Amino acid sequence: MTGRPDEGPVLDVPAVADVEAAARRIASHVRHTPVVTSRGLDRRVGAEIAFKCENLQRAGAFKFRGAWNAVLSLPDNRAASGVCTHSSGNHGAAVALAARLRSIPAIVVMPAGAPTVKRRAVESFGAEIIECEPTLAAREATLAAVVGERGGRVIHPYDDFHVISGQGTVALELLDEPSPAPWCEPPTGPPDAIVVPVGGGGLLGGSALVAATRGCRIYGAEPAGADDAMRSLRAGRIIPVEAPDTIADGLRTSLGERNFAIIRRRVEDILTVSEDSIRAAMRLLWERTKLVVEPSGAVPLAALIEHGPPRGCSRIAVLLSGGNVDLDAVRF
């Protein structure tokens, strides 16, 4: 599906049917992650919360859904020359794993100083790492040089039709086939709203396509120190983040064009949270659910605690986006 004129430039923005197609395409290798609950956290928020555990997804984050959908969507002749991307985090590992599963080469451009645990993840999936200076300009220039020399298809971390479609499959599972964790009390019914962390907007955009067709409201949540999505939504145009300052390392990027085209039409609001709220929410999740959730994944719960549940919502789903934490750096 292509974008409509009123969205500005004509973009290949997916629709919900593309998310449904992605779900069928990627099903065999994606984990159907569980939904956990915690009565203690319900009391804390003042609403019933269902946590969708994408920290238990392969490679430790929802990113694998989009990467795998993008890699699987390549025709054989395009796939043979491999894939490449730049990433300091979960997307790099997701692309590396997806490439390994399709038996094609992968190159991940990583900034110097990326956490060792993230490098090791990319290496463990057999991808080649090319290091560059830790600036966005250097990352993009290095990636362009790699593509020029070696060929290969670039898998953008969020501003990509197939990546957005793949990420939306999380919301599809959550709303159409929730799988309550057998050791928890199941939610008492479907959610009135979903709260999703927003960085580049792939997860929020893809999920918004689904929520809109299931009668479910959807909110984004982001750090106050990287509040470009909130400001972009208010302004009606993308306002890139300039100097992101947050421990939520997955949310330091600016919104993509395709993602914004969806978000501005489908998302109720973007909630911003303080760094203290993120740390407190992460701690609560570790203590109460016994799940390791990364700072970005704790941002939606932080938003619910800081702002209270959205008006009229008694059941809320939260996407725990990932669990890849640099344990050396954790200080509560």
Added chain:
Amino acid sequence: MTGRPDEGPVLDVPAVADVEAAARRIASHVRHTPVVTSRGLDRRVGAEIAFKCENLQRAGAFKFRGAWNAVLSLPDNRAASGVCTHSSGNHGAAVALAARLRSIPAIVVMPAGAPTVKRRAVESFGAEIIECEPTLAAREATLAAVVGERGGRVIHPYDDFHVISGQGTVALELLDEPSPAPWCEPPTGPPDAIVVPVGGGGLLGGSALVAATRGCRIYGAEPAGADDAMRSLRAGRIIPVEAPDTIADGLRTSLGERNFAIIRRRVEDILTVSEDSIRAAMRLLWERTKLVVEPSGAVPLAALIEHGPPRGCSRIAVLLSGGNVDLDAVRF
């Protein structure tokens, strides 16, 4: 069942039928915890490992099984006056929760300086806390005074017929009704051996009763800094630990009489591990399974990494005993 003369004093030591009865008794409020796997950890150990997630049990540890079995086994006239125990950790919270579920009062004697998170857990289940000096003598004296003044049945943390029977239900679930976590690859078959952390010996003793009747070998694992179980097994008599020195706060106690009576007959061996191994194993578990496991719960994996898999064992089950970590104190 009572102990036999060759076990020394006549003790009320449970048999496997008592574990099976406990399983029926406690089923309605105990969580059937999942079994998770990690191919990365399998490669690390050189065997296939099934992790039984008692960190996802109610109150965050296997302790609830034994406490709930003991509380449920009290006749109404004994139960009415309530229950009490002394504990700096998981057993106190387990007794508090069990008492709340049976609507009877609970008193937990806690040493000064116990982690705030453990105090809060006990309080959150509505038990009364009485503080004492942080020595075993003070704990026992305070508890005796409480019983003298207020009445109430003492629930011993491990050297108790019903507590041991309750803890054994973990092994029963693991061997008779394993519930593979739906997001993981299931184990390829039943385990050749189980490795269990050992402190007072309730979990190891109860599990050993079950393993013996299921053709499964069983090993204990404990910190080298609290190696009384290993030394007791070698000596053929209980040798109490004198100055335990380990981060595995659940394993600082000495073996109970009833537990030792089972362990000496049923357990293959006790494996000891260094503090560095415990920390490394805990980190691996957090990183690979995304589960918060407390230091005591990481001791069996530490043993498998430090000693290698037991000879002839290609599939091994590990009991992740709990997930109650003082996050302020975590340093990797």
